[in-house]
Amino acid sequence: QVQLQESGPGLVKPSQTLSLTCTVSGDSIDSGNHYWSWIRQPAGKGLEWIGRIYISGSTNYNSSLKSRVTISVDTSSNQFSLKLSSVTAADTAVYYCARHWLWPGGHDAFDLWGQGTLVTVSS
Amino acid sequence: DIQMTQSPSSLSASVGDRVTITCRASQSIRSYLNWYQHKPGKAPNLLIYAATSLQSGVPSRFSGSGSGTDFTLTISSLQPEDFATYYCQQSHSAPTFGGGTKVEIK
Numbered sequence: 043q044v045q046l047q048e049s050g051p052g053l054v055k056p057s058q059t060l061s062l063t064c065t066v067s068g069d070s071i072d073s074g075n076h077y078w079s080w081i082r083q084p085a086g087k088g089l090e091w092i093g094r095i096y097i098s099g100s101t102n103y104n105s106s107l108k109s110r111v112t113i114s115v116d117t118s119s120n121q122f123s124l125k126l127s128s129v130t131a132a133d134t135a136v137y138y139c140a141r142h143w144l145w146p147g148g149h150d151a152f153d154l155w156g157q158g159t160l161v162t163v164s165s
Numbered sequence: 166d167i168q169m170t171q172s173p174s175s176l177s178a179s180v181g182d183r184v185t186i187t188c189r190a191s192q193s194i195r196s197y198l199n200w201y202q203h204k205p206g207k208a209p210n211l212l213i214y215a216a217t218s219l220q221s222g223v224p225s226r227f228s229g230s231g232s233g234t235d236f237t238l239t240i241s242s243l244q245p246e247d248f249a250t251y252y253c254q255q256s257h258s259a260p261t262f263g264g265g266t267k268v269e270i271k
Contacts, residue, residue: 105166
């Protein structure tokens, strides 16, 4: 059974860089036709897609966050990571990692998610 | 970006009720629409992809319909484990989600 688990600091100071890692267990991160994504949810608000990475290293980012986001993959560790720079209180949220499955025919969806990790931006 | 609008934002229903949730896209997304169930403290769960396809392992009381800009998620007979928040998400372009519909016990 494939599982995803987020890890990283729960508290980040304003203007610093938020760094999270998602560990994939139960399968190899480079098997199958899918992307790996990061999604966040501020308290009381909806879900916001942050960006994704393909196993080749190709990335796509939310245009509203693009200037501050970097997503990378480490196949040897079966992990992918998120870095969000210059954080403010508005970046306080539960951050989820997710598998972005691609079906034949072009449809795709987030078919597997981690439990999420709360990151608070505060001094 | 494509905006997704869900209605209602919350609803109260009883076990056994038929529940319908609506999602509208700001432009045509053909059938590139997914539905998720989210319970507090848990990972969101994919229910429906490509507007009408039931994800493996999801009970058949869940169904999706629609295309273009208007979509519906229907729960044919609400069960106790279905009380949760439901989100739609478009996959036509950069992913965006609806604001969610919280299904509460009446």
